Each structure stands twice: as structure tokens, then as C-alpha cells.
Amino acid sequence: MSSNTVYLVTGANRGMGLGLLTILAARPNTIVFAGARNPDAQSLKDLAAERSNVHPIKFIVNDKANNEAVVAEIEKIAGQLDVIIANAGVAQFYGPVATTPLDEYKAHWEINTLGTIVLYQAAQELLLASPTGIPVFAYVSTGAASMARFLPMKNSAYASSKAAANFIVKALDAENPSLIALAISPGWVATDTGNPAAVANGLPEAPMRVEDVVPGILSRIDGATKEKSSGRFWNFKPTFGGMPWDINTEEVPW
Incomplete structure (x- = not known):
């Protein structure tokens, strides 16, 4: 086993995933697997060309065979897996419960909730064996x-799927004495998913930038402990703007 810390970041070709990947790749003694539906995205090709510790890999949310293949490739290349940042997700419909199509609920739950379970089940053996x-x-x-x-915000398909995945985080914490399992709120970020939500709620764009939130997300992961960090829902950082979406506490209430 190497002395490197081995990460898997999903949804890594754009937005917050790419921001997380870029910071992690610049750190010494890291190997970062960049999970993306399109691992040939130019953003990933450019970073991999610049940093030999970046490995783009095809990742399909909620695809059991693919997730298992991803973990097998990580084991083959790095021999270990220490940190998973489950960032990939979908937010694609905004409207009241009364008119939200059932297919939208299914689509969000299959990606955001079941996708989280599929990823953990595929990775658990290698992850729990982290040196x-x-x-x-x-x-x-x-x-x-x-x-x-x-x-x-009239986004019940998205929000409910994320709330269900939060429960999975609590369950993983309770079921695994050595695993640090935590949920992190990144704030409302100007990305391809955050901006449509802003427009649907009467704003021109989401109020936060990727570069402003990514360090906060990583601050919750770096130095995390079972006793102090696991089984909790962390805010990327407290925000005090006085807007409805601001959360001025270190943790987000479940």
C-alpha cells in the first residue's frame, strides 16, 4: 500500500466536482480518481495532462456493474481507496408536488438516493480496508x-431524494464503527444545476461561486474523525446574509 491518500470524486468533470478535483490534485501525496459520465471531457483531459495523479474514469450513477468496475480499476491502479466524495447528482425539475410528474420523483430518487447506495455497496470492501x-x-x-x-422552493423531487440519502449517511455511520460518513451542504452554488433552481425561484443565478464553497466542503473532510464528524449534516460554512437560504450554523438541522 502506498503512502498516498486515494480519493474518488464523482461528478468530477464540471462544477463543484471539478473544483474539488482541482484542489485535491494539487495536494502532495494524493491520487484522485475523477468519476464522470464523460471521462473524455476536456476539463478532465486538461487536468490529467497537467497532473499525473489524476485518473479520469467512466462513472455512471446507479449502475451497479459500472460502479463495481470503477472500484476494481481503483484497486488495480492505486491498491486502496481512502475517501469517497459522492458529488454526482441530478436536479432537473421545479414545481409544486401537485404537478410534479411521478417520473421526476423516480429519476431524482434513482440517481440521488439509490445511486448513493449503489456506490457504497460497490466500494465498501475496499473503502473499509483503507490503510x-x-x-x-x-x-x-x-x-x-x-x-x-x-x-x-418547489423542488420536492430533488430535496426529498437528498433527504433520503442523508438518512443513508446516518445508517452508514451507525453500521460501521470505523467509517466516517457525513453529509455536507455546499450552499446554493452557481452551477449547471444551481442556476436553473435560482431562475425557477426568481433569481438571475445562484448566490455562491464554486471557488467560494469548495474549500469549505473539503474543510469538513480534512481531519474528520468518527467521534466529532461522522453521522452529522455539515454546512460548508456558516453564512450570515440574512436571506432565506443562509444557514448561520456549523451544522444543518436534519
Whole structure:
């Protein structure tokens, strides 16, 4: 086993995933697998050409055979897996419950909820064998999934799928004594998924930038411990703008 820390970042070809990948790749002693539906995306090709520790890999959310193949490739190349950042997801419909098609609920749940389970099940053996002794499964969630702090954005298909995945994070924490499992809210970020949500709610674009939130996301993962970090829903950082989507606490209420 190497002395490197081996990461898998899903949804890594754009937005927050690419931001996370770029920072991790620049760190010493890291190997980063960039999971993407299109591993030949120019963004990944450019970064892999610049950084030999970046390995683009075809990743299809909620595809059991593909997820198992991804983990097998990671084991073949790196021999270990220490941190998974489950970032890939979908947010594609906005409207009230009464008119949200059932197919939209199914699509969001299959990707955002079941996709999380498929990934963990495929990776669990290698991840739990991490030589660090403190493997991490970090789920990039959303503040919109909080039921205790409900935000009426008419995105029930998306938010409910993320809330269900948050429960999976709690279950993984409870079931695995050595695994650090945590959910992280990245704030409302100006990405290909965040901006349509903003427009649907009367804003020109989402209020936060990728470069502003990615360091906060990683701050929750870096140095995480079972006792202090696991089984919790972390805010990327407290925000105090006074807007409905601002959360001024370190943790997001479930």
C-alpha cells in the first residue's frame, strides 16, 4: 500500500466536482480518481495532462456493474481507496408536488438516493480496508433537504431524494464503527444545476461561486474523525446574509 491518500470524486468533470478535483490534485501525496459520465471531457483531459495523479474514469450513477468496475480499476491502479466524495447528482425539475410528474420523483430518487447506495455497496470492501484506518464517505447534499429548516422552493423531487440519502449517511455511520460518513451542504452554488433552481425561484443565478464553497466542503473532510464528524449534516460554512437560504450554523438541522 502506498503512502498516498486515494480519493474518488464523482461528478468530477464540471462544477463543484471539478473544483474539488482541482484542489485535491494539487495536494502532495494524493491520487484522485475523477468519476464522470464523460471521462473524455476536456476539463478532465486538461487536468490529467497537467497532473499525473489524476485518473479520469467512466462513472455512471446507479449502475451497479459500472460502479463495481470503477472500484476494481481503483484497486488495480492505486491498491486502496481512502475517501469517497459522492458529488454526482441530478436536479432537473421545479414545481409544486401537485404537478410534479411521478417520473421526476423516480429519476431524482434513482440517481440521488439509490445511486448513493449503489456506490457504497460497490466500494465498501475496499473503502473499509483503507490503510488509514479512518475511511471517509462524504455525501454532497443540500440545505434544501433539511426538514427542520424547510425552504419552500418547489423542488420536492430533488430535496426529498437528498433527504433520503442523508438518512443513508446516518445508517452508514451507525453500521460501521470505523467509517466516517457525513453529509455536507455546499450552499446554493452557481452551477449547471444551481442556476436553473435560482431562475425557477426568481433569481438571475445562484448566490455562491464554486471557488467560494469548495474549500469549505473539503474543510469538513480534512481531519474528520468518527467521534466529532461522522453521522452529522455539515454546512460548508456558516453564512450570515440574512436571506432565506443562509444557514448561520456549523451544522444543518436534519
